[in-house]
Amino acid sequence: MSAPDARVEQALGHVFASRALLAQALTHSSFSSSHNERLELLGDAVLDCAATDLLFRRFPDTPEGLLSRLRASLVKEDTLAEIAAGIALGDALRLSAGEQKTGGRGRPALLANALEALIGAVFLEAGYDAARAVVARLLESRLVALNPERDARDPKTALQEWLHAQAKQPPRYEIVSTTGPAHAPVFRAACVIDTLGLRTEGEGRSRRHAEQAAAACALEQLQGAA
Amino acid sequence: MSAPDARVEQALGHVFASRALLAQALTHSSFSSSHNERLELLGDAVLDCAATDLLFRRFPDTPEGLLSRLRASLVKEDTLAEIAAGIALGDALRLSAGEQKTGGRGRPALLANALEALIGAVFLEAGYDAARAVVARLLESRLVALNPERDARDPKTALQEWLHAQAKQPPRYEIVSTTGPAHAPVFRAACVIDTLGLRTEGEGRSRRHAEQAAAACALEQLQGAA
Structure with a gap:
């Protein structure tokens, strides 16, 4: 041995x-x-x-x-x-x-x-x-x-900070679709980071939640790959 | 119950x-x-x-x-x-x-x-x-x-066929970098599917191996997400 x-x-x-x-x-x-x-x-x-x-x-x-x-x-x-x-x-x-x-x-x-x-x-x-x-x-x-609790900052803020720390362009958000009945709409948002060629999507019961979900997904991919 | x-x-x-x-x-x-x-x-x-x-x-x-x-x-x-x-x-x-x-x-x-x-x-x-x-x-x-054995087709072919079946544009490949000593170079290739906003990378000891690795990664993401 x-x-x-x-x-x-x-x-x-x-x-x-x-x-x-x-x-x-x-x-x-x-x-x-x-x-x-x-x-x-x-x-x-x-x-x-x-x-x-x-x-x-x-x-x-x-x-x-x-x-x-x-x-x-x-x-x-x-x-x-x-x-x-x-x-x-x-x-x-x-x-x-x-x-x-x-x-x-x-x-x-x-x-x-x-x-x-x-x-x-x-x-x-x-x-x-x-x-x-x-x-x-x-x-x-x-x-x-x-x-x-410390890490519970919302994903959009965390993503923004992470990209800033890496001297990268901030992300932009787009609403991709709105589905479901009027009383319970489901929003689908995309988070796009052009310079990294990254696009992720997320769903939620409000635009903000959908964007947060898309940002969380982007963060996961970036930190998983880092 | x-x-x-x-x-x-x-x-x-x-x-x-x-x-x-x-x-x-x-x-x-x-x-x-x-x-x-x-x-x-x-x-x-x-x-x-x-x-x-x-x-x-x-x-x-x-x-x-x-x-x-x-x-x-x-x-x-x-x-x-x-x-x-x-x-x-x-x-x-x-x-x-x-x-x-x-x-x-x-x-x-x-x-x-x-x-x-x-x-x-x-x-x-x-x-x-x-x-x-x-x-x-x-x-x-x-x-x-x-x-x-049936599924062992090389990833570039499998990716091409998968995209074709989904009526999507074929991917393009780029060599991102070549590192390592001259007798043992390591190639890094990107597989880019513009219409899907997807870019994956892979490494190998030849351009072809690097491209296959990048294609395999794209295939995994697409099939994982499908």
């Missing part, structure tokens, strides 16, 4: 019964055809599920839109890459010489993917509850720091 | 210990403030995880990109609404009179959301394995009908 592998296992709180599975989770596609991409797909879904599960129970009164934004902040690539760097996952990665030369061990996407693959591998070997325990351990300090 | 509720439970293969939880999963936000939207968020993540889990084990040799497309076809709103209609979920929904008048019991989004909320409720009450069993039962006929 290599020292970097053992350190990763210690950080996860899970010792792999199958060393081959651990090795596969740590293997980038540049290194071998037995690489971690399928495990990453699985781990990504397990991570989403476990993060939702943890947030759902921790914040029993927080509405779904805000829960979804809190989740996006926990599982986005930046956050996962930071966590991976914090447990020295880069040292344990199996990469081609070319990838190593170009800084692969420190590349955020590569670190985030390997972390997801590890979560997928734990799930495969030990089941959902074991994978959730690993996710809870990895996310713990960030979960404790979440404050839904 | 109402007859529609009992029929839904029979179709899921799960009898709820908590009748209040079942009722909440079936309650639209127009009917009561104790509605199903948080359960839907949870159930959506559980469904994604269970569907990935089922596909991962059923198709041990299928690459992640194709698995991801197979999953998108299983969990998209259209499919969920069809499944919900097949188990007469509309009859069990708790909706406002206004929603009922405007055809809420048959509205695909509403049916798909309630089905996800039910999956979330099973997960909450009985755990991941029970929720996965429900998902396996609901998706069974569709899982059996999947054929990764």
Whole structure:
């Protein structure tokens, strides 16, 4: 057992019964055809599920839109890459010489993917509850720091601020359609950010609610992709 | 216990210990403030995880990109609404009179959301394995009908065909950047569908691979949203 592998296992709180599975989770596609991409797909879904599960129970009164934004902040690539760097996952990665030369061990996407693959591998070997325990351990300090009330600013304001911080153009809003009976109309609004080529839509019982829903969707996509 | 509720439970293969939880999963936000939207968020993540889990084990040799497309076809709103209609979920929904008048019991989004909320409720009450069993039962006929080899057409061709079938403009591709050393360049391509305001990106070790990755991402977004 290599020292970097053992350190990763210690950080996860899970010792792999199958060393081959651990090795596969740590293997980038540049290194071998037995690489971690399928495990990453699985781990990504397990991570989403476990993060939702943890947030759902921790914040029993927080509405779904805000829960979804809190989740996006926990599982986005930046956050996962930071966590991976914090447990020295880069040292344990199996990469081609070319990838190593170009800084692969420190590349955020590569670190985030390997972390997801590890979560997928734990799930495969030990089941959902074991994978959730690993996710809870990895996310713990960030979960404790979440404050839904502080983060409950309305999505239009949050989006505006986020774009401003990134020195991007503010969004514009359009009402796409109004349906439903006169006493209970349903508005559908689009949030358009031309410079990013992004257009999202949302529905609500007022123009404002529809725009907020469209803004929340834009925010989720941007923060999820950030 | 109402007859529609009992029929839904029979179709899921799960009898709820908590009748209040079942009722909440079936309650639209127009009917009561104790509605199903948080359960839907949870159930959506559980469904994604269970569907990935089922596909991962059923198709041990299928690459992640194709698995991801197979999953998108299983969990998209259209499919969920069809499944919900097949188990007469509309009859069990708790909706406002206004929603009922405007055809809420048959509205695909509403049916798909309630089905996800039910999956979330099973997960909450009985755990991941029970929720996965429900998902396996609901998706069974569709899982059996999947054929990764037939669906393995390259993503650019699949995207072109999908857009053609929807009478939409074909996509265009742009190379966004080329990075990495000369002996191992990494291409980043964008797939742009102007009429849909959609732009996705992908990376690969050749222009063609980068374009395929961008097309796969576009396909996933379109089929996920369809």
